[in-house]
Amino acid sequence: MFNDGDLMINFVTSGPKKKNVEKKPTKKPNIEKQKPNKGGQFISSLFTKNPEIPKIEITKTTVEPEKVFAPNSFNSLKVHKFIIDYVQSKMGFTEMTKIQEVAIPKLLEGSDILVKSQTGSGKTLTYAIPILHKLQSITPEINRSNGVFAIIMLPTRELALQTFQTFQKLVQPFIRIVPGLIIGGEKRKTEKANIRKGVNILVTTPKRLIDHITSTKSLNLQNVQYFVIDEADRLLELGFEADIKTIIEALDKRSNPSLRQNILLSATLTNKVESMVSIALKKPLKIDAEESNMEKFSTPISLKNFCVIVPYKLRLVTLTAFLLDKCKISKKKNKAIVFSSTQDTVEFLYRLLEYTLNKNVEDVDKLQTECDLYKLYGNMEQKERSQVYEKFSKSTCGILLSTDVGSRGLNLQGVDWIIQYNPATSIEDYVHRVGRTARAGAKGNALIFLAPSEVGYLDMLKENDIGIESLEVNDILKCLLIYFANDISKKLKGEKAVEVAAIELQKVFETALEDEDLKEAAKKGFRSFLRAYAAYPGKLRKFFFIKNIHIGHVAKSFCLNEAPSDIKFDRQTAAKGSFNPMKVYGYKFGLKASIKKVNALDEFDSGLGKNMVSKTKPNANKKGKKLKRLRK
Incomplete structure (x- = not known):
């Protein structure tokens, strides 16, 4: 969706100034x-x-809905009993979901795997359980000084934090195995200190990981055995394809790729996801809770x-x-x-x-x-x-x-x-x-x-x-x-x-x-709504056509009583479907807008300054991805 934080709107007055008229206070509404x-x-x-x-x-719905739960419990899995006991008694999960029943045994075999399943179906435990089982079984026993064995990459900080908390709970029976979190928005010096102490399971976002790969000498990646790309469809929608390629290249150079198991998880299978599968995975197994729905949205x-x-x-x-x-x-x-x-x-x-x-x-x-x-x-x-x-x-x-x-x-x-x-x-x-x-x-x-x-x-x-x-x-x-x-x-x-x-x-x-x-908040919300509405993608433009909505009625939904004539909005351009949200007109009271980009910290940034982030090659579809970033 459109993110006003990505743009700075500089408003300058145009035309003659109107005299300030002192408004009488509005009386409290009275039905009587x-x-x-x-x-x-x-x-x-x-x-x-x-x-x-x-x-x-x-x-x-005409398709068979995806079943969530499987008939078997976690006890049927061939994993360490401490993990099963903790999942059932401490985390409160007694039944496996369908995707867990199908995918966990395959992940334990060590193959590269593509997992497609609906949101809320337990995908995090699907890869967390086999990863922890394998790490606790390594001899001699690993500890934090051995460096990173598993990297879990997610698109947003909130998702990374949530996944990190899951691993924190799951490793309680094996306190020698240490999970770590590096994401944008946190202090870089603190993250460097944690990396120096040692981390075995690294949960991260793409930009932040690239920064530490290039600038943190103590980040030991030579033992990496698992690389998980979670929420792959979202990562690609946000334009992280080049960053993922950069990370894979770095892992191939600093660890043995033949010993690494790559896992890609997605709720939807788009063309971009299929393309990433060919880059990140080697002869992968495709796993879905309902094979008949592999190409469907469920x-x-x-x-x-x-x-x-x-x-x-x-x-x-x-x-x-x-x-x-x-x-x-x-x-x-x-x-x-x-x-x-x-x-x-x-x-x-x-x-x-x-x-x-x-x-x-x-x-x-x-x-x-x-x-x-x-x-x-x-x-x-x-x-x-x-x-x-x-x-x-x-x-x-x-x-x-x-x-x-x-x-x-x-x-x-x-x-x-x-x-x-x-x-x-x-x-x-x-x-x-x-x-x-x-x-x-x-x-x-x-x-x-x-x-x-x-x-x-x-x-x-x-x-x-x-x-x-x-x-x-x-x-x-x-x-x-x-x-x-x-x-x-x-x-x-x-x-x-x-x-x-x-x-x-x-x-x-x-x-x-x-x-x-x-x-003022109502005015800003109103303006941003119009910009976002005009930026709906082409295939939805026929439903969300700016010419078809009454601007004055929209203003009313923001508690504003300005008439449409107060809004300098080019309906003719919008009606032709060529309205460009990057070149919006000023909307209020003789103001015109000049737009310039600013560096805005959002949920997908590394949290570093522009010059501190490692550079990657520009994407071929830069214009399209730029628009998607604005929509957020």
Whole structure:
């Protein structure tokens, strides 16, 4: 998705300056002062001039869903009994997943292997168990002074941290075997010190590993016997192909490649993944839990997919109503992840919901008192991101607002709902997003927000055998009658009461924007949304066509009341499909934008300055990968 952290927008004023007009403070909304028309219906821009909502037919998947659990337990594996005991008694896993049952015995044989399986199917233990079994059996016994025996490479810091923590737990019966973590965002000097002490299992991200290979003399790679490329599809989407080649070349020079077992894991098999297989693996075995689905995108059998077709003006109140219902009103405590297209949208939603979600409620006895709220995106400090991951994982009821940095591989415990406030830009990303729930056989739900002009997106899901059911906007908004119980439900009934409740919530939001910082966050989120929308890939442009959305309605979804005429947006260029997000026009009040690149630390950087990172040859598809980086 588009990452505003990758660009610096320098705004300079153009044209005559307008006189500052002192605005009168906005009064707090009062339902009683709202006047009905002759028909007795309340008038609001939320429910007028909206596009017609098409009827959606329920579709069911036609392929056999991938089974998660296998009939055999871990006791059937020929691995050290201490590992099995620890996995079952301390980690709480009693049954193997299907992919573990199929892949672990093959990995123990030592062949190069390609593993394809859905997210949440236990891929980390699939390679961690055989690696640890082999390392503990080496004679004479290895210790940290022997250097690195296994390298585990992942695309993001959060995934690397999660995998490192898994190894930390798993090696408890063999304390002489030491795992280590090197990722961008951490202190390089500390990592060098840990490497000098000795590390046997190295969990890392590509750029950081390249840096230590080239600059850390104490990094001993001569004994490397395992090289694991986890989340391979994501690594390649992010443009790490050249870095992976560089790492493989370095390993071939500094260790014996004939003694090294290479393992590549991916939730999807794209052309790029197949190409990387030919480079990284030698005569590999291809393993999938369901061989018939080797070329298909699979989602868990316990996952239910839903969609809601909602006009842009109603998006924000509909999202908030849904979150209120699931995380505050429902007797069951739910955890939800909300995916948005840009970090500025995430930041706006976080500030707005933080300001309003646990406030403005008189009859709090009917609601849960608190609902923990978290945010996650690339340009946050690594320490803060790690804290968010830990806190949300441990919480029993909460909402995580995230960009796609939270969509890959993260095992966030107990997530009940995945909400795609902005749709994923590919079927691969859709599968990975919804894969944060319904993990390891647990039940889960996914909801995607679409505008009436975007319903063609459902055809893409149907083509990939993803069944989906439809929810009605009014059914979601009904929970607001509980939220505003004392004000509305005692005076109005039925659909009118629901509409008035939605109007009142929108007024609460717009009143909150009297805070200048929050209003500025809304403007930034609005601008970044338009840039991301214009940058949807070509094959999805017919569904997400900038000419088909009402800019003023989009502004309303950010609690902004500016008319479309206030936005300097070239619809003619956009309508031709040639709109370039790198050359966006200024959007606000006589401002024009000049754009320049800046060095921005995000989840995929090594954490070092530009001149400190080893150089690799530019990729042939540089332009395409540049756009993908921007989308994040």
